[in-house]
Amino acid sequence: MVVDDIEVARAVERGEVGGDVIVADEQPTQDATSTVMTDESGLEPQPTDDEQASGTSGRHGMPKITIVLLTMAAAWLGLSLLHELxxxxxxxxxxxxxxxxxxxxxxxxxxxxxxxxxxxxxxxxxxxxxxxxxxxxxxxxxxxxxxxxxxxxxxxxxxxSQLLEWSTRLGYSQEVITQKLKKIDPQQVMSVVTSLVSDTTSVVTMIVVxxxxxxxxxxxxxxxHDRLHMAGQRKPGAVIALESFAHGIRKYWLVTTVFGLIVALFDWAALLIIGVPLAGVWALFSFLTNYIPNIGFIIGVIPPALLALFDDGWVAAIAVVIAYSVLNFVIQTIIQPKFAGDAVGLTPTMSFVSLLLWGWVFGALGTLIALPCSLLVKATLIDHDPGARWLNTLISSRPTEGLEDDPDEDPDGLVADR
Incomplete structure (x- = not known):
């Protein structure tokens, strides 16, 4: 067809053929990038059974299982690299x-x-x-x-002595316990001491960094501010994600601090009522450990419970544990999430998984920054990626957020972007 058009054009230039020549077999052309191939019924062709069985994706051209495995491998490699650094x-x-x-x-x-x-x-x-x-x-x-x-x-x-007496009633004689204690290797004790010294050195290094x-x-x-403004002119989506992360970080630390103070004041009052020594010290300790999600109150309750045990006996120790548990459940589990929900927006299960994951990646400090790390991942990879917003229905405390402007839920673009 292209050759015939060229020959006709040359003939017109030479004057051999009139200018109003019509090519009979010429067909209207269409831009391949703006059309969709359809079948005789006018509908888009559906994938065949073989294509569906192979699990290929039209966008990537490879099996979906391969994409999943590559993604998991990349995530594992990234987390391992973060662990090393x-x-x-x-x-x-x-x-x-x-x-x-x-x-x-x-x-x-x-x-x-x-x-x-x-x-x-x-x-x-x-x-x-x-x-x-x-x-x-x-x-x-x-x-x-x-x-x-x-x-x-x-x-x-x-x-x-009471523990030895109880163990004897359970069938363990004092001689058996003594023999087991003698089996403790002094080198193991020294290794524990060396580990503590190493941890102290790591804390000093961490503070310096x-x-x-x-x-x-x-x-x-x-x-x-100027750098973000210039970057937003080229990559507005990335800058919006970073601003969302920064806003969530500020709200998370602010809410955690305020409710940590509230919990510490109630703990202080409870310890004074029970009569635990150094109640103010343990209230401060409770406030500081509140920054560790999920397990912070467990760390904070150990010192006052031990002192209550040594000072007043088992009843006082149990009273401290119950008071801390009730206050933590009411304030940090029921009330605090209503105010901090917009900051991180993760389900309780995902918060606990984040604690374990980032604790493994970053060590002790990872338990403190676990939710901010998850917030960064969620803000940059999920919240501002239209193709990944469906994950919010599984991990977010607000599962409907983002679905109203998801292109998969609104293919015609009828819903205005917020």
Whole structure:
């Protein structure tokens, strides 16, 4: 057809054929990129049984199981890499969380005509003061517990004798227990001590990385607004995801802090009523451990329960455990999620899975930043990806969010984008 058209055009130029020549067999052409092949009924052809059995995807051209396996392998490789670099990435991400939370201080000072470098330095200084106060409170709580336990040595011996008596009633004689205690290898004890010293060194290294990273992040803060504005002109979706993450981070830490204070005050009152020594110290300890999701209150209840046991017996210890459990269930399980739901938006099961996953990836610090890590993944890979929003129905505490503007649910685009 193309050859015939060229020959006719050349003949017209030579004057051999009139200009109004009509080619009889010419067919109207269509742009291949703007048409869809249809069958005689006018409908799009459906995949054959062989194509459906092979599980191929029209978009990727490979079996779906292959896509799933490749995705899982990539995720495992990424998590393994993060695990290997956890001593650097986890402290830096934690520092980023703190600076994002304090960023409104910078914007407020800039709005009131304060130079940007001064406002950024002020926000960073506030973060360092809060971090130092938290570390000092944790060290003070642990030191107070060790000091207080030394005065309960007679009570410890009494409880030890009671345990031996109960074990004898269960069929374990004191000689058997003594033989088992003698089998403890001193080298194992030394390995535990060495591990504790190593952990202390890791904590010091982590603090150094946090402070050093924070200094450089503060230096970048004055230009961050302009950088995001320029990036948003080229990649608006990515910038929207980052802004959503930052908003969720600020709300998460704010809500966690407020409800941590509320729980600590109620714990303080309960400990005073029960008569546990150092009630204020354990209230502070409860507030600090509240930042660890799901299991923070379990860590916070151990010291006061032990002191109640040594000071007043089993009844007081059980009363402390019940008081902490009731307060945690009512405030942190029923009330707090109603305020913090928009911050992370994960189901309780996914929150617990996040705690285990990021705890393995980043270690002890990973339990503190578990939900922020999941929030980053959710905001960047799911919430702002129309093709992945269906995952919210499985993992989100608000399963209907995003479905109203999902292209799969609204193929004609009739629903306006929010």
């Amino acid at each position: 956890s001593s650097v990435i986890a402290p830096l991400f934690f520092a980023l969380n703190l600076l994002i939370t304090a960023y409104p201080i910078h914007t407020w000072l800039v709005k009131h005509k304060c130079p940007r470098w001064i406002s950024a330095t002020s926000a960073g200084t506030v973060v360092i003061i809060v971090l130092a106060a938290g570390l000092a409170g944790m060290v003070w709580s642990v030191a107070a517990m060790i000091s207080q336990l030394q005065s309960y040595i007679p009570q410890m011996e009494k409880i030890y 946090i402070l050093t990273g924070m200094i450089f992040m503060v230096m970048d803060t004055p230009q961050m």
